[in-house]
Each structure stands twice: as C-alpha cells, then as structure tokens.
Amino acid sequence: MSMTDQELAQKAISLLDLTNLNDDCTPADIEALCAKAQTPYGNTAAICIWPRFIPQAKELLNGTGIKIATVVNFPAGGEDVAGVVEETKQALTDGADEIDLVVPYKCWLEGRRGYTETMVVRVREAIPAPAKLKTILETGELKDEAIIREVSDMAIEASADFIKTSTGKVKVNATPEAAEVMIEAIAQSGRSVGFKPAGGVRSLEDAGAYLAIADKYMGADWAKPETFRFGASGVLDALLAAMEGKIEQAGEGY
Template sequence: MTADDRRSLALRVLSLIDLTDLDDNSTAQGVAELSARAITPHGHTAAICIWPRFIETAKALLHGTGVRVATVVNFPHGGTDIDGVLAETRRAISDGADEIDLVLPYRDFAANGAALSRQMIGSVKKLCGRKVKLKVILETGKLADEAAIESASEVALEEGADFIKTSTGKVEINATPAALRIMLEAIRESGSAAGVKPAGGIRTLDDAAQYLDFADAIMGEGWVKPETFRFGASKLLDDVLGQLGSGASSTASSGY
C-alpha cells in the first residue's frame, strides 16, 4: 500500500470512529478531553461513546461540531431487567443522547431463547424512535457458536436495530473478523438498512483495514459510511492521526 493509499485509508477510518471512554474511573474532565480529541485537523470522528452520566457535558462541548453523542445501557453485563433498561434509556434520551448502545441480554438469550431479548430490543427501539439510533451489542465473544451469533443478529435486526455491534470491550474475546462476517451476512440477507459496529481490540489502521475489507467484499463498494459502519475504539485514533502526520493524540482512555 502506498503512502497515499494509507492516507486515504486513515481519512476513511477517522470518519467511522466512535471514540470511546467507558473506563470504570471515567471523569467529566476525561470526557472533556475525549470530546476535544474527536475534533482533529483532518475531520471529526463519527461519535463519542461515554457513560450516561456524562451526556449533558458532552452535548454542550460538542454542540454544532457534527460529532454525535452515544451512550450505553444495560452495560456491560447484559441483564434482564427490562424496566431498568427502559428507565436508563429514557434518561439518556432526555439528557440528549443521539445514539443508544444496548447490550443484548446474551446469557438469557443463550439459555432461554429470544423472547426476552426481543421484548427488550423492541421496547428500547420504541423509545428511540427515528431520531435516536439504536445499536444492539451482541457480545459475540460470549455466544456459543456461529449459529448463535447469526440468530442474535437476526433477532436484533427484526426488532429494529439501526446497528448491530460485536462487543462491549469488557470480555476476553471482543471483535473478530469471523463474527463481523456473520453479522454482515445477516444484514445483507435481511435486506435491512442497518449498519454494523466492530468494537474492542481494534487499535491500528491495519486492524481497521481488515474489517473494512470484509465489509466491502460482503456489502459492496460504497456501502461503508458513518451511517452504516462504526469502529468502537479508544486507541485507533492515535494510529490514524499518526498516519496523517499529526502525531498521536493525547493518551486514549481505556475500555476499548
């Protein structure tokens, strides 16, 4: 790959990043620094993804920039308390969240089937409506096999997910190309307009390129754009900016 090719790739990846701080020790100051990092001399990231308690802070800092504010609910453990998840979601939307990343109750899904998962996803999607994007985190590293990942993808898409996302970044196995392939094929077969978000362990431009190659091959050239593809990452931006000649940005937050 030539230097010009790598620069083009870096610019492409920059626009797809959900710059993430889901560290257990996150602070308002850290969110302010994250918000500043999302705006670069080469363009801005698609979104930042933060804990719900920091939504209002981030919205004020990012007003007018084009950077969306995403948050997480039922995170990271994927519990079964639907009422609690709906309360989290209502508060997040009230505080101004543009996107909700919902963890599938994956243990219940594996043990008991799709009924509760369908109810949770459908109920959260109803709250999100058309204005707020819903990303459903499948936690693919905890699902038993390819068939389970495929089934979880289908359920999320049928219940209205705007994106399906691999992982919380909080388990041993997070995003993998194999999981992404299954999820992309599920989107293609469904005819859905939904997108996909690999998250966890994607730290370099070469890592990102592998996932983009899968998406281009399965969904076709031109499908990948911020409306259909995101990287959940905290460290990827450093390598992207290095490739663009800006040097690494300030120290990335942990969590992804």
C-alpha cells in the same frame, strides 16, 4: 482500487465512535475526549460515553456534528427490561443521539430467546427518530457462529439501526470471524442496518480488515457513518500517525 494508508486512515476517523467507558472516567477525561474527537483531519462520527457525562459532552460538542452515543444495560446485559427502557429514555432526555444496548445475551444462551427479543423491541420503541439504536451482541461470549447469526437476525428483525460485536469488557471482543457472520446477516436481510466492531480495534491494519469485510458483502461505497462505525479508544492515535505521514511527505517538496 485500493486506498492508500492515508485515505484509509481518514475514512476510519470519519467512522469512529471514540470511546471512554473506563470505570474511573472523570469530567476532565470527557473534556479531553471531546477535544480529541475534533481532529485536524476531520471529526469522528461520535463519542461513546457513560450516561452521566451526556450533558457535559452535549455542551462541549455543540455545533460540531459529532454524535453522542451512550450505553444502557452495560456491560453485563441484565434482564430488567423496564429499568433499561427508563435508562434509555433518560439518556435521550439528557441529549444522547445514539443508544448502545447490551442485549441480554445470557438469556439467549439459556434458551430464553423471547426475553432477549422483548428487551430489544421495548428499547427500540423508546427511541424516536432520528436517534439510533445500536445493539451489542457480545459475540465473544456467544462464541458459536450459528448463534451469532441467530442473534444478529433477531436484532435486525427487531429494527435495530446497528448490530455491534462487543462491549470491550470481556475476554474476546470484535473478531473478523464475527464480523463476517454479522455483515452477511445484514446483506441477506435486505434491511438498512449498520455494523459496528468494538473492542480490539487498535491499528490501521485492524480498521482495514473490517472495512474489507464490509466491502466484500456490501460493496465499496456502503461503509459510511450512517452504516458503519468502529468502537475504539486507542485506534485514533494510529490513524492520526498515518495521517501525519501524509503531511510529512507532502511537505518535502516545499
């Protein structure tokens, strides 16, 4: 049974990592982001922000249930394993609930696959439960579907909690084609791993397309905050507009 636009919008809000990773982000922007994450139709799953803003966000979101995600090795996906592990530990100390790690995808493309895997394993070891590791594969730079599948399998095997398409900082970010490959990898792994499309998710239609792929491989009940997130900054306005349509229609009879 298909969802109405309002049902889809409400579900997507609950799955959203509301994001501000702009280079010029300010404390005022974080205050606005934290407020926006608390919508009249339910809270977003998380916010995703630069590490330096974690303490501020933690104070603002106390008691809301909204998780704080932050990024490490971002956006370039560099090679400093020890540095990224320290970055991760500091973010957790500051109050992050989720770490979005850019894997060193250039190393993978150069044939240095063990190095890529080592970073994921070491960062994973630095993240105690219940904190989560989301691995950013940068699928728009990997390009080839076979390579996207290989990196997905590696991250899943290395015990990532989520595999995520993109940083949102390159020319090609989330695509339905990459999503198909990644969710199929999750389905075939038999592991409890989530999926996060990020970058380019701008409309209710976009959200519905990614959820339809999840439903196809994982079943209609699979996509929930523990297993599926949208990484986006602008889509919330479109989702709220869909919900406002519901409110207007409901008010016509009064």
